[in-house]
Amino acid sequence: MMNFINRQNRFVLIAIAAIALLILPLILQQGGNAWVRIADAALLYVLLALGLNIVVGYAGLLDLGYVAFYAIGAYLFGLLASPHLTDHFPWIAAMFPQGLHLPLWIVIPAAAALAGIFGILLGAPTLKLRGDYLAIVTLGFGEIIRVFLNNLDQPVNITNGPKGLNQIDSIHFFNQNLGRPVELFGFEIASVSLYYYLFLALVLFSVLICFRLERSRIGRAWMAIREDEIAAKAMGINTRNLKLLAFGMGATFGGVSGSMFAAFQNFVSPESFSLMESVMIVAMVVLGGIGHLPGVILGAVLLSALPEVLRYVAGPLQQMTDGRLDSAILRQLLIALAMIIVMLMRPRGLWPTPDHGKSLQQKPAAVPPPEAVVEVAASGAAH
Amino acid sequence: MEILLQQIINGLILGSMYALIALGYTMVYGIINLINFAHGDVLMVGALTSWAIIIKMQESMPGMPGWLMLLVALLISCVVAAVLNFTIEKVAYRPLHNSPKLAPLITAIGMSLLLQTLAMIIFKPNYKPYPTLLPVKPFEVGGAVITTTQIMILGVTAISLAAMMYLVNYTKLGRAMRATAENPRVAALMGVKPDFVISATFVIGAVLATIAGVMYASNYGTVQHTMGFLPGLKAFTAAVFGGIGNLAGAVVGGILLGLIESIGSGYIGVVTGGVLGSNYSDIFAFIVLIIMLTLRPSGLLGERVADRA
Numbered sequence: 001m002m003n004f005i006n007r008q009n010r011f012v013l014i015a016i017a018a019i020a021l022l023i024l025p026l027i028l029q030q031g032g033n034a035w036v037r038i039a040d041a042a043l044l045y046v047l048l049a050l051g052l053n054i055v056v057g058y059a060g061l062l063d064l065g066y067v068a069f070y071a072i073g074a075y076l077f078g079l080l081a082s083p084h085l086t087d088h089f090p091w092i093a094a095m096f097p098q099g100l101h102l103p104l105w106i107v108i109p110a111a112a113a114l115a116g117i118f119g120i121l122l123g124a125p126t127l128k129l130r131g132d133y134l135a136i137v138t139l140g141f142g143e144i145i146r147v148f149l150n151n152l153d154q155p156v157n158i159t160n161g162p163k164g165l166n167q168i169d170s171i172h173f174f175n176q177n178l179g180r181p182v183e184l185f186g187f188e189i190a191s192v193s194l195y196y197y198l199f200l201a202l203v204l205f206s207v208l209i210c211f212r213l214e215r216s217r218i219g220r221a222w223m224a225i226r227e228d229e230i231a232a233k234a235m236g237i238n239t240r241n242l243k244l245l246a247f248g249m250g251a252t253f254g255g256v257s258g259s260m261f262a263a264f265q266n267f268v269s270p271e272s273f274s275l276m277e278s279v280m281i282v283a284m285v286v287l288g289g290i291g292h293l294p295g296v297i298l299g300a301v302l303l304s305a306l307p308e309v310l311r312y313v314a315g316p317l318q319q320m321t322d323g324r325l326d327s328a329i330l331r332q333l334l335i336a337l338a339m340i341i342v343m344l345m346r347p348r349g350l351w352p353t354p355d356h357g358k359s360l361q362q363k364p365a366a367v368p369p370p371e372a373v374v375e376v377a378a379s380g381a382a383h
Numbered sequence: 384m385e386i387l388l389q390q391i392i393n394g395l396i397l398g399s400m401y402a403l404i405a406l407g408y409t410m411v412y413g414i415i416n417l418i419n420f421a422h423g424d425v426l427m428v429g430a431l432t433s434w435a436i437i438i439k440m441q442e443s444m445p446g447m448p449g450w451l452m453l454l455v456a457l458l459i460s461c462v463v464a465a466v467l468n469f470t471i472e473k474v475a476y477r478p479l480h481n482s483p484k485l486a487p488l489i490t491a492i493g494m495s496l497l498l499q500t501l502a503m504i505i506f507k508p509n510y511k512p513y514p515t516l517l518p519v520k521p522f523e524v525g526g527a528v529i530t531t532t533q534i535m536i537l538g539v540t541a542i543s544l545a546a547m548m549y550l551v552n553y554t555k556l557g558r559a560m561r562a563t564a565e566n567p568r569v570a571a572l573m574g575v576k577p578d579f580v581i582s583a584t585f586v587i588g589a590v591l592a593t594i595a596g597v598m599y600a601s602n603y604g605t606v607q608h609t610m611g612f613l614p615g616l617k618a619f620t621a622a623v624f625g626g627i628g629n630l631a632g633a634v635v636g637g638i639l640l641g642l643i644e645s646i647g648s649g650y651i652g653v654v655t656g657g658v659l660g661s662n663y664s665d666i667f668a669f670i671v672l673i674i675m676l677t678l679r680p681s682g683l684l685g686e687r688v689a690d691r692a
Contacts, residue, residue, distance in 0.1 A: 077598045125677040140669025147666045286489045339493030347482030
């Protein structure tokens with residue numbers, strides 16, 4: 001497949017893809033803002049999946065509580081850019097007489113930093129744990145954060161409990177409020193489309209970071225840890241620091257996308273950060289192709305956008321089954337079936353990493369038959 | 384003092400249900416190294432099936448004694464859940480035997496979601512009252528109260544656990560299971576059929592989960608399609624707490640977790656002066672687990688497994 005995409009074709013392909021991505025919201029916008037919202041949500045999920053891919057895909061640490069970092073970012077933005085804190089704490093109101101509306105340039109780094117710190121805090125006690133223990137501890141961490149968000153309205157009201165935070169500011173960007181439509185050459189660009197461009201820029205930036213990370217010393221060290229921690233250690237890799245770094249970096253992505261989510265929705269509540277959400281992000285990464293950037297992006301877009309699109313098409317079906325099979329249920333059913341069927345057909349994901357470098361492709365005779373490889377892998381796992 | 388005794392009784396009941404569910408997790412994990420995410424939902428299917436059967440029986444033969452109805456419903460739903468779990472393993476896990484480790488985990492999560500959705504379509508999403516079939520008159524033990532249902536739970540759990548221990552330690556199947564858990568390839572060389580053992584494990588796990596599910600439903604009095612999630616999660620925590628793959632560990636872990644949760648949520652308000660309430664009870668399990676695993680990474684009774692290259 002790589003043969004026909006030579007350098008020139010590739011350039012044309014990238015140019016076409018870029019133009020398509022740029023005009024996508026303008027087209028979708030004609031069909032109603034709801035369609036652009038789907039694209040926005042998909043981009044946010046791509047961002048989350050890219051972050052989780054660092055932890056699960058590169059470093060091989062199964063994190064089932066990733067949504068906690070998303071929640072931390074979202075709540076931090078919500079608290080620092082909504083009337084909630086000034087309403088409930090007179091001393092904060094006294095400090096900020098115009099209300100608490102911190103600019104983006106403070107809130108986003110703060111969200112990234114806070115989430116990163118939490119990531120390292122979570123990582124530190126779990127360093128010694130092996131795969132499945134890690135899964136359950138991270139899962140527990142996600143639940144702990146959610147329960148605290150749900151209950152921290154007493155004795156002092158910090159998170160407003162299950163009601164969530166309201167009236168969160170939209171993003172202001174060089175005196176430009178993304179919450180309002182923009183008129184450009186007589187063409188109106190809706191607020192959701194503006195968010196689309198912001199998220200797209202963030203996604204591209206993140207892809208760049210991930211791409212560079214993957215090929216850096218750090219990325220290669222992560223993959224060495226993933227493949228064999230002991231061997232990695234023997235090669236002089238500081239596994240402790242690198243694992244913590246993976247947790248921290250992954251969490252940072254979660255924190256940033258969380259704050260974007262809060263600004264985009266203007267509302268956050270603990271309900272958005274359930275375990276199911278974490279599980280969905282893991283599913284996106286694994287379904288797409290773990291550790292492989294195009295695969296991860298594909299997985300995120302498929303699992304987030306397709307079911308939403310379905311919601312609009314499922315109306316007739318709902319009438320046919322007199323309400324029993326409504327769009328939400330159908331969506332859940334399809335996600336479940338997709339997870340099972342895709343994994344059964346392609347256990348390494350829809351678009352997996354190409355097999356171990358190019359040397360194997362050049363000398364096919366030297367490669368042992370696939371069954372033998374599987375046998376060795378199985379016996380290796382069993383010992 | 385009465386409060387403490389009451390919390391201990393509640394904790395034991397909760398813990399014995401966790402122990403039953405945790406056994407299913409730990410057996411499956413011990414043999415195929417998979418966190419069977421759908422286990423809690425098998426429990427849910429068992430409980431919902433028994434509910435449907437009891438409702439049908441109450442309509443068609445109202446004269447039947449309550450305990451008999453419960454027993455019949457329990458037996459039928461055990462069979463249903465066993466067949467279901469057997470099929471799940473055949474369809475969703477077995478083909479992925481030699482795949483990357485995360486693949487069966489994702490199909491397990493998918494199965495869990497699928498079972499919940501199907502149950503929602505078939506049984507409707509509302510909470511359904513689970514009929515009380517045993518006499519409701521409570522007994523008093525030293526100031527604490529215990530109902531007939533709760534006594535039944537303790538009894539049934541004790542019997543199931545004893546039967547499990549016998550099965551695993553003293554029967555041919557049990558020996559085959561232990562051998563497969565230790566090393567599937569060598570076990571196969573010794574004439575054990577790993578596929579049969581795996582299927583048997585899933586069937587036994589489903590039966591235990593169904594028993595726990597029916598107990599859970601009779602204790603709390605409601606059934607719903609999401610009911611399996613939280614007990615499943617806690618039971619898995621219990622299995623890890625006790626040392627995953629270790630049967631005695633699952634039982635000890637389950638009962639301890641039940642006790643910690645019940646006593647903890649009973650006293651947290653007093654200890655923190657009302658700052659934290661019993662609405663935090665769901666996170667005790669995880670906090671204890673995190674502390675535990677930091678101090679002893681292989682669980683209470685887990686063997687220290689050295690990392691192997």
